[in-house]
Structure formats: C-alpha cells, structure tokens
Amino acid sequence: MEKIWVKIWIVTVLTICSGCMETNSGENTGNNSSLTQETVHYDAKLGKYIPPVTMYTVGSINPDMKFKNGENLEKNVHTKWVEERLGIRIRYLWTIPDSNGAYANKLRIELAKGNMPDIVTTRDRDVIQELIDSGQFMETGDLFDNYASPVWKSAMQEDPSVWDFFMRNGKKYAIPILDYQYTTDPILWIRQDWLDKLHLTVPRTIEELESVMEAFTYKDPDGNGRNDTFGLTIGLRNGPSTWMADSSWVFGAFGTIPKQWNRAEDGNLTYGSVEPGARDALQLLKRWIQKGYVSKESEWYNETKAADLFIAGKAGIIAGPYWMSGWPLSDLLKNDTKAVIKAIPVPSGPKGFVGRRGTLPVNGAVLINKKMKDPEIFFKYQNYLFDYYATSTGEFASGLAQDYDWTVVDGVPSMDQALIPGGAIRVASYTLTFDGARIPSKVMAAIPKEIAPVLFSPGEASKKEAFTGPPTPTMKTKWELLQKLEQQTFQKIIFNNAPESDFDIFVSKWFAFGGGKIYQEVNDWYRGQRAK
Known part of the structure; x- marks a missing residue:
C-alpha cells in the first residue's frame, strides 16, 4: 500500500512540474537544457513536425515592442503560427524588459549557472563572445551547410565576412543574424x-x-x-x-x-x-x-x-x-x-x-546549445522565414500576419498601417531573430524612393567597420x-x-x-x- 502511495505522489509531482514548465512563470531556477528530448518526426509532405516539438529560448522585451489582443512575447500571433504551420512550440524559459542592459546581465547570470536554452539570440557583441567562450554552444558551420536553405545560404554569401566575428580557430560558433545594408547609416x-x-x-x-x-x-x-x-x-x-x-x-x-x-x-x-x-x-x-x-x-x-x-x-x-x-x-x-x-x-x-x-549587414547572432538534441528544428523555422518572408512570397507576400502588419481592404491586401484594425503591430519583432529574416541586398525595396538619393550621396560617405574579426x-x-x-x-x-x-x-x-x-x-x- 505504501509503495502505491509513493508512486501516486511521484506522478502528481511530475505532472505539476510539467505544468509549471509549460505555463512558464518567467523565471528559470533549474537547468532546463533537457531541451528538445521528445521524439522528433518531420513530415516533409506537410512541412511540419508531427507531433509538435518544443524549442526553448529566452527573450528580451524591447521598449518599442507592441502587443494587442492580450498577447505577449511568449504567446502571440507568431508563436501560434509557428506551432500550427511548422509544428514547433516556441517556449521561453524567461523573458525580461531590455532596458539598461537587463537582458545581457540576465544572460550572463544564467550562463554562469549553466541554464542555457536550445537557442540564444542577442545583438550584444560582448555577450556573444562570452557565450562562445563558455564552451556551452555548438560549432555551427557544418550545421548551416547541412540544414540552411539555398535562399538563406545565398543571402549569407553576399558578404561572407559576417562570419568572421564568430569564429574560433577557423570554426564558426554562432550564426550571424543578417540585416539590410545601410540599415543604420545616418x-x-x-x-x-x-x-x-x-x-x-x-x-x-x-x-x-x-x-x-x-x-x-x-x-x-x-x-x-x-x-x-x-x-x-x-x-x-x-x-x-x-x-x-x-x-x-x-x-x-x-x-x-x-x-x-x-x-x-x-x-x-x-x-x-x-x-x-x-x-x-x-x-x-x-x-x-x-x-x-x-x-x-x-x-x-x-x-x-x-x-x-x-x-x-x-x-x-x-x-x-x-x-x-x-x-x-x-x-x-x-x-x-x-x-x-x-x-x-x-x-x-x-x-x-x-x-x-x-552598417555591416549583421545585427547579432544565433547560438545553439550543445545539449540541443535536434538543432535542425531551428533551421526549419528560420529557413521558412528566409524562403517566404525575406522574399515576400507565398503566405508572407504582404506580411507576417493579417490584421497585424497588413490587412485586406475591398478584397485587396494593404500594408497601410492606418487601415489595420486595432492598430499595426510589427510582428517581425516577435521572431527569434528580431526582424524575421533579411537579405542584405534587398535593402533597396525597403528604402523610400525619395530617400535613396540622399542615402547614397555621396556613395563613398558610408564607412563600415573594417575589423570584423573576433x-x-x-x-x-x-x-x-x-x-x-x-x-x-x-x-x-x-x-x-x-x-x-x-x-x-x-x-x-x-x-x-x-x-x-x-x-x-x-x-x-x-x-x-x-x-x-
């Protein structure tokens, strides 16, 4: 009888703990790098994981990030789309408002504890180096070669020097987050x-x-x-x-x-x-x-x-x-x-x-935990964004989410923010890489016609950082x-x-x-x- 009650107690505790992880209080007190340990099956015909798999990350909430419909960074129109379309549940071990370096400081604290998720993304160059030096993250060069889509590879090839900052002894330990050319040129x-x-x-x-x-x-x-x-x-x-x-x-x-x-x-x-x-x-x-x-x-x-x-x-x-x-x-x-x-x-x-x-066409990096069992999961996510969002094709021809960053007016797609019900939302800021996916050379499509002559006059005015190494x-x-x-x-x-x-x-x-x-x-x- 005593053994039966012990078994019931163990099952109850495990159920409660599982529920705590799923709802996520925003604070992680243990080593959650068990990470993606469930059985993984990708259905190529459907283009999604069945059953859904979980990918853990952490997040910063920037001051300019906006939400509606009761959403937040952990549960929103994008995370819902990722699960429904790709069969990937994005779960945050914690999120934190990113003011006065709070996100960087939190990363350092959790890094020291060994509490790193599957995927870490950050724009902080110093923190990226600390993460690489910790030895807790994978070499990513072979992963990128094996799993990145042709569109993503082509975008990265536009300026191969974007890898330089993340290399150690000839190996790549973080994936550059690509950005448009000239994106912050003043x-x-x-x-x-x-x-x-x-x-x-x-x-x-x-x-x-x-x-x-x-x-x-x-x-x-x-x-x-x-x-x-x-x-x-x-x-x-x-x-x-x-x-x-x-x-x-x-x-x-x-x-x-x-x-x-x-x-x-x-x-x-x-x-x-x-x-x-x-x-x-x-x-x-x-x-x-x-x-x-x-x-x-x-x-x-x-x-x-x-x-x-x-x-x-x-x-x-x-x-x-x-x-x-x-x-x-x-x-x-x-x-x-x-x-x-x-x-x-x-x-x-x-x-x-x-x-x-x-402006160098790189705005941060993605690091993949050595304990992540199936890193291909992240590539399925990011490949889709490059293949469709970065190229403005398929279901992302007008934006990431209807009635968030685009809407339909008289049966015609419109990106006029003033017409979006409940106000426009920059859904790209909800993505793991902050801007969805960007191909550096696509910048011309983003620059207003009246601004382009100013930005490129004179052409030699833009002076990029010449030291791109670690x-x-x-x-x-x-x-x-x-x-x-x-x-x-x-x-x-x-x-x-x-x-x-x-x-x-x-x-x-x-x-x-x-x-x-x-x-x-x-x-x-x-x-x-x-x-x-």
Missing part, C-alpha cells in the same frame, strides 16, 4: 518648414550647417516667442557613433569615424577615435555646446531621449537611419500637423571630407578599460571644457594601456584576411 533629418520660415537653404557644408543651427536656436523657428529650441539634437550617452541621434558624421567631416577601425591610405587599419581628425571634431562639438546649438543634456541623452527633443519640436536637425520617418519622427507630425521633415545628406568638412558610420587577445583584457578612457575623455572635452591637449594625453594613454598591442594584433589579422 542621414540628416531637418525641419524644412523652419528653413522656409527663416528663408534658409539646405546646408551642404559644416559651415552652412552652423549658420542654420544658429538660426534654429536663436530666431524662434517655432514662433512661440521663447528661446527654447536647439539647432541639433544628438545623444552622447553611448558615444558619438550610434544608431540614432548619431554624431559620427561630425568626425567624418574631418576624415575619421570614431569607435571603429578604418582603412588608412597606407593599407593598414587605424582606430578612428585616436586619429587627428577626432581632435578637430571634439572641438567643433564643444563649440556647438558652448554656443547653445546643442543641449548640454546631450551628455546624458541616449538615442531615444535625444530623438524626443526633435519629436517635441524643440530641435531642428537630427541624424539617423533612412527609416526614421516611419518611427519615431512620425510622432512629430501627430504633435504638429504643419511640420515638414526633409532628409538631406550629411555635410562636408573644411577640407571636403564626407563620412558617416557605415576580439584579439589584448582586446579581451584591455578593451573595456580603453573604451572607458575614451568615453570619459570625449565627455570632458565636449562638456567640461577640458583643454584640447587632453586629447593628445588620451591618445598617449590609449597606446600605452594596450592600444598599441591591439593595433598590432588587428593589423596582423587584417593582413591574414587579405592574403586569403
């Missing part, structure tokens, strides 16, 4: 209605830009009778080279791009933040702060906070990607229906230099220190009136504290790449 967005009111023309040079910024700051462009506007809004909390409210183009006007490795005329790679042009750019930014053209609070502004100043009608110029007209700049038009925004090229500097941060040995121990030194020095020069000589002191320290060795290692890698 162009300038300017208030055309302010230009018209003040009888100004579009600035083409830094000198002309300064004249426009002065007028936007001191000639009451919004007509409220108060001195409460700025010529330009930038966010420097995360440095001068960033995806929105960027100021890399200021440095580009002096022949360098900060916070990245650039190709020099002598054939070597140089770090842009320690080049002489960076000194001139810092002095210019300091002058703009002193003259009031740029808010002193820019020191603390992140990308979205800086953009808020433009959206509120308190700044006349902002630098950011081609898609900013859709978000967040469209909010300005809601606040001021008379506002007119125009895209213009970044200006040239005193010696004719034009430059801005360029961190060098000295980078692993010294790079964080050098980055802090750089950020502190730049902030002091721009905002705290530090003398120009502080830049030269910074450069000397940078080389002495490990930068010189890193220079050697980076160029050794670069010469090796060119020799292939």
Whole structure:
C-alpha cells in the first residue's frame, strides 16, 4: 500500500512540474537544457513536425515592442503560427524588459549557472563572445551547410565576412543574424518648414550647417516667442557613433569615424577615435555646446531621449537611419500637423571630407546549445522565414500576419498601417531573430524612393567597420578599460571644457594601456584576411 502511495505522489509531482514548465512563470531556477528530448518526426509532405516539438529560448522585451489582443512575447500571433504551420512550440524559459542592459546581465547570470536554452539570440557583441567562450554552444558551420536553405545560404554569401566575428580557430560558433545594408547609416533629418520660415537653404557644408543651427536656436523657428529650441539634437550617452541621434558624421567631416577601425591610405587599419581628425571634431562639438546649438543634456541623452527633443519640436536637425520617418519622427507630425521633415545628406568638412558610420549587414547572432538534441528544428523555422518572408512570397507576400502588419481592404491586401484594425503591430519583432529574416541586398525595396538619393550621396560617405574579426587577445583584457578612457575623455572635452591637449594625453594613454598591442594584433589579422 505504501509503495502505491509513493508512486501516486511521484506522478502528481511530475505532472505539476510539467505544468509549471509549460505555463512558464518567467523565471528559470533549474537547468532546463533537457531541451528538445521528445521524439522528433518531420513530415516533409506537410512541412511540419508531427507531433509538435518544443524549442526553448529566452527573450528580451524591447521598449518599442507592441502587443494587442492580450498577447505577449511568449504567446502571440507568431508563436501560434509557428506551432500550427511548422509544428514547433516556441517556449521561453524567461523573458525580461531590455532596458539598461537587463537582458545581457540576465544572460550572463544564467550562463554562469549553466541554464542555457536550445537557442540564444542577442545583438550584444560582448555577450556573444562570452557565450562562445563558455564552451556551452555548438560549432555551427557544418550545421548551416547541412540544414540552411539555398535562399538563406545565398543571402549569407553576399558578404561572407559576417562570419568572421564568430569564429574560433577557423570554426564558426554562432550564426550571424543578417540585416539590410545601410540599415543604420545616418542621414540628416531637418525641419524644412523652419528653413522656409527663416528663408534658409539646405546646408551642404559644416559651415552652412552652423549658420542654420544658429538660426534654429536663436530666431524662434517655432514662433512661440521663447528661446527654447536647439539647432541639433544628438545623444552622447553611448558615444558619438550610434544608431540614432548619431554624431559620427561630425568626425567624418574631418576624415575619421570614431569607435571603429578604418582603412588608412597606407593599407593598414587605424582606430578612428585616436586619429587627428577626432581632435578637430571634439572641438567643433564643444563649440556647438558652448554656443547653445546643442543641449548640454546631450551628455546624458541616449538615442531615444535625444530623438524626443526633435519629436517635441524643440530641435531642428537630427541624424539617423533612412527609416526614421516611419518611427519615431512620425510622432512629430501627430504633435504638429504643419511640420515638414526633409532628409538631406550629411555635410562636408573644411577640407571636403564626407563620412558617416557605415552598417555591416549583421545585427547579432544565433547560438545553439550543445545539449540541443535536434538543432535542425531551428533551421526549419528560420529557413521558412528566409524562403517566404525575406522574399515576400507565398503566405508572407504582404506580411507576417493579417490584421497585424497588413490587412485586406475591398478584397485587396494593404500594408497601410492606418487601415489595420486595432492598430499595426510589427510582428517581425516577435521572431527569434528580431526582424524575421533579411537579405542584405534587398535593402533597396525597403528604402523610400525619395530617400535613396540622399542615402547614397555621396556613395563613398558610408564607412563600415573594417575589423570584423573576433576580439584579439589584448582586446579581451584591455578593451573595456580603453573604451572607458575614451568615453570619459570625449565627455570632458565636449562638456567640461577640458583643454584640447587632453586629447593628445588620451591618445598617449590609449597606446600605452594596450592600444598599441591591439593595433598590432588587428593589423596582423587584417593582413591574414587579405592574403586569403
């Protein structure tokens, strides 16, 4: 009798535990890398797993992510589609709002515990390296060769260097998340209605830009009778080279791009933040702060906070990607229906230099746990997105989900967001790779026709990161220190009136504290790449 009750107790406990895992409280307290242990059968005729299989992951909830119909990241129109169409249940061990690095920190904590899911996706380059170095994830090169669809392989082949950052001893340990070319290359967005009111023309040079910024700051462009506007809004909390409210183009006007490795005329790679042009750019930014053209609070502004100043009608110029007209700049038009925004090229500097941060066609990586029994499951999922969503064919010809990112009007598919019942939802943000699937060269289809000439003018303005390899040995121990030194020095020069000589002191320290060795290692890698 006692044995019977013990068996009943065990069955009850296991049933309860199973239910807890399925509903997912959002916190994982044990090692859930049992992962995909159920029997796997893929029915090629139906194009799905029967019975459904489970694929575990973890997720970050970005501030701009929106939901409707009571959905969330764990259960939504996309996860429902994946299960019904592909027979794959996507289950989250945990999700967390991604603010102030919360997702990266949570990943590090769970990594130390060994609590990694089947699939981890992240855009954080430092975290990716830590995940690879942990030894908990598979080599992915052979998996990709064996399981990726021809469409996905062709997209990856457009720029094979996207693999470089994720390699160790010639092997690939993460799958690059492809992105469009030029997706975060900055162009300038300017208030055309302010230009018209003040009888100004579009600035083409830094000198002309300064004249426009002065007028936007001191000639009451919004007509409220108060001195409460700025010529330009930038966010420097995360440095001068960033995806929105960027100021890399200021440095580009002096022949360098900060916070990245650039190709020099002598054939070597140089770090842009320690080049002489960076000194001139810092002095210019300091002058703009002193003259009031740029808010002193820019020191603390992140990308979205800086953009808020433009959206509120308190700044006349902002630098950011081609898609900013859709978000967040469209909010300005809601606040001021008379506002007119125009895209213009970044200006040239005193010696004719034009430059801005360029975009590599990679935006993160997918890592596959060594304990995942059937990694092909992930490839079935991602292959489908590449084959149909990335190519806008089949059931994804108009979008990922009807009445979410597209709808039907009078029997005709429409992607007009204003017509979508209950509001438009970016379903691609629910996918494991953040944007569904992107083929880099398909960018032209995404760029509005009126923006393309601006983005590609001049064509050589886009300066991409030239060092695409994994961190060098000295980078692993010294790079964080050098980055802090750089950020502190730049902030002091721009905002705290530090003398120009502080830049030269910074450069000397940078080389002495490990930068010189890193220079050697980076160029050794670069010469090796060119020799292939």
